[in-house]
Amino acid sequence: MTDTEPASFSAEEYFATQPPPPTLDHDINGVREFVARQAQEGRKVVLVTVRRSSKFINIRGGLIKRTQRAEALLCRWSSMWTRGATSAEYFLKAGYAVIFMHRQFSLQPFSRHYSHSTNPFLDFLEIEPSTDGTSSPPRICVTHEMRQDLLEVLTAYKSVHAAETLHTMTFVTVNDYLWLLRAVTQELSLLGKKSMYYLAAAVSDFFLPRQKMSEHKIQSGKGSLHIEMDQVPKILKPMVTEWTKGEGFIVSFKLETDGDLLIPKARAALDRYGHQVVIGNDLHRRKFEVVFVSRKLLPPLPPDAEPEPVPEQDLEDPVSTTFVETWIRIPVPSSNPVTNQVKEIEEGIITELVKRHDRWIDEAR
Numbered sequence: 001m002t003d004t005e006p007a008s009f010s011a012e013e014y015f016a017t018q019p020p021p022p023t024l025d026h027d028i029n030g031v032r033e034f035v036a037r038q039a040q041e042g043r044k045v046v047l048v049t050v051r052r053s054s055k056f057i058n059i060r061g062g063l064i065k066r067t068q069r070a071e072a073l074l075c076r077w078s079s080m081w082t083r084g085a086t087s088a089e090y091f092l093k094a095g096y097a098v099i100f101m102h103r104q105f106s107l108q109p110f111s112r113h114y115s116h117s118t119n120p121f122l123d124f125l126e127i128e129p130s131t132d133g134t135s136s137p138p139r140i141c142v143t144h145e146m147r148q149d150l151l152e153v154l155t156a157y158k159s160v161h162a163a164e165t166l167h168t169m170t171f172v173t174v175n176d177y178l179w180l181l182r183a184v185t186q187e188l189s190l191l192g193k194k195s196m197y198y199l200a201a202a203v204s205d206f207f208l209p210r211q212k213m214s215e216h217k218i219q220s221g222k223g224s225l226h227i228e229m230d231q232v233p234k235i236l237k238p239m240v241t242e243w244t245k246g247e248g249f250i251v252s253f254k255l256e257t258d259g260d261l262l263i264p265k266a267r268a269a270l271d272r273y274g275h276q277v278v279i280g281n282d283l284h285r286r287k288f289e290v291v292f293v294s295r296k297l298l299p300p301l302p303p304d305a306e307p308e309p310v311p312e313q314d315l316e317d318p319v320s321t322t323f324v325e326t327w328i329r330i331p332v333p334s335s336n337p338v339t340n341q342v343k344e345i346e347e348g349i350i351t352e353l354v355k356r357h358d359r360w361i362d363e364a365r
């Protein structure tokens, strides 16, 4: 492996040195048509990103060279990666058109209810032999208990299909993700304030630039393998200021395993990137508790008004005069399958976001 590239890229350097995925133009034509149709119909459009960051470097998978076989576990936590698919359904229900940009094999809206590992679809089907004595083929039926559940999901799915309000895009590597994100954002930004960006993807922090990839099979038998990866550029800043020109409603996420870090880290992200909302979630509590962190909106003062004095406790903690936190909670899911609630925290998240996005659009009028 050569060592000729910078170890830390700005977004600009990244796009100048890393090759675009070969299907980029084709994918973006699809997005362009989708956005134009939604604009004609006056819909708000949200981009939902979904990506599990690599806990593993799977060298066999071709990260370095296809012929290598090794796998390294990089971090200890894991996730079901349901947030994006679940949120997309609630956005669709709220009348948004959704661009669902997901990593290959992630859970998808609607089909997520019947994931083969947690709720295998085939288990809900029964074969009914023909009873009329003819040779007509047996019928396939849905079990009685599942009928209502499936009917609801199928009805929502069919109506979204008929309205053509869901556009799905797949990517594999972090390079595909970054190129697609920039290009989709630039298309969607044509809708101005009617566009929302819901960045639920966990993005890898490190990657191997094309220029550092080995030309040939890396020889084993020489002891341990040392890989130096470069930092993935932070793209929120250019996304806010250049790609959306400050017009998009941008929601990022902050995931922590130490709950005490959530709010300070979320505030720091808002300060650094200048977007609208950071949704903080603790890894172990994310299914029933999240916090919205945003900047306090101060009502405009009439021209002759005296500014209000800052409350005393805010003087001690100057940061709290700038930021506001809103917690969204649902009851902790029960482990008893009979009383198990079916409420999903994403419903509350999307309700709150729709309210805030509408306010943001109204303020522009």
Ligand code: PMT
Residues within 6 Å of the ligand: 049, 079, 080, 081, 082, 083, 084, 199, 200, 201, 202, 203, 204, 232, 233, 234, 235, 236, 251, 252, 253, 254, 255, 281, 286
């Ligand atoms: O589906 P679940 O199992 O319920 O899990 C949901 C979730 C925990 C994955 C989700 O709620 C979440 O928190 N996603 C972001 C997790 C994360 O690790 O983010 P980050 O620290 O890599 O990035 C911070 C934010 O910047 C994210 O919104 C990310 O999408 C965005 N980002 C970061 C870097 C980059 N190059 N591009 C980005 O868009």
